Amino acid sequence: MNGPTSTAHLTLPTAKQTTLQDLVHGLWRLPTMVKLFLLTIVLIYVPVVMEAKQMWARDEAYSHGYLIFPITLFLLWMDREGIRRAKAEPSAVTGLLLLAFGLGLQVSGYLLRLTFVSMVSLPFVLAGAVQLLHGKALWKVVRFPICFLFFAAPLPGILLSAP
Secondary structure, three states, rough: OOOOOOOOOOOOOOOOOOHHHHHHHHHHHHOOHHHHHHHHHHHHHHHHHHHHHHHHHOHHHHHHHHHHHHHHHHHHHHOOOHHHHOOOOOOOOHHHHHHHHHHHHHHHHHOOOOOOHHHHHHHHHHHHHHHOOOOOHHHHHHHHHHHHHHHHHHOOHHHHEEE
């Protein structure tokens, strides 16, 4: 499906849209509710990533965390043709379950002040968003890069100091 539609699923760029400007333009064509949903996810996770960044800077055992997001973006870029070809068939039940589980983890991590739990929730929330907005075909393409984000979560000190 090309162009804006009345459904709330994500419309991916066509083969002609390869520049960052075209991608940004494509994002602006999304329905307002989808844009608000994506903005909310970003706003929820910016503080979590900033807190994890502090842990990455303090302890060299976590310093690989700086590389995880750029590598994830690179992996997504490498499979951009597969992303473009993925057929849009939103999966509301699976998407909402993953999203609810991920957001539940995020709230738990926030309340317990556990950065690890909050960071682990990010791939679940992204998986739920992909399923909810686009469907299983896109999830099959992006599942490795999204699951790769689990490596950004700084392990709790108790796990690192165990004998």
